[in-house]
Amino acid sequence: MTIAYGWRAAFGNAELDALHAAGFGAEPQGTDWEARVHRHSLGWVCAYDGDRLVGFVNVPWDGGQHAFVLDTVVAADVRGAGVGTALVATAADRARRAGCRWLHVDFLPELSSFYLQACGFRQTAAGLLAL
Secondary structure, three states, rough: OOOEEEOOOOOOHHHHHHHHHHHHOOOOOOOOOHHHHHHEEEHHHHHHHHOEEEEEEEEEEEOOOEEHHHHHHHHEEOOOOOOHHHHHHHHHHHHOOOOOOEEEOOOOHHHHHHHHHHOHHHHOOOOOOOO
C-alpha cells in the first residue's frame, strides 16, 4: 500500500460522500462536496491508494489567521496505518504556509488520543451552542 496525499486534490462527489458516510456511520447524503469545499475552504487533503480515495480532511478558514479541521475520515481497512495523522499534518503545514496562526479542531472524547497525542493538538477550553 502506497498512499499519496494531495492538497486541494481532485475527488469525485460520490466517492467522498461514500467515504464520509461509511466513516461517520450514516447513509450517503448526495452532498456536493466539491461546491462546499470550493466555497468555504482554504483547502482539503485527499489520501489515495492508487485510484481509490482512502482519506480526506477539510480545512475551512476565516480568511485570516484561523483554520479548522473538519470531516477527517479514513477508510476502515487502512485505519491505524498513519493515514489520518498524515492528513492532519499536511493540513497543518498548508494552513501554516497560507499564514494561519491557529488550527482548531473539535472531536469526540474517543478521538482524544488521535488529535492530542498523534496529531499534536493541545486541549483548550471551548464553547458550543446547539442551533
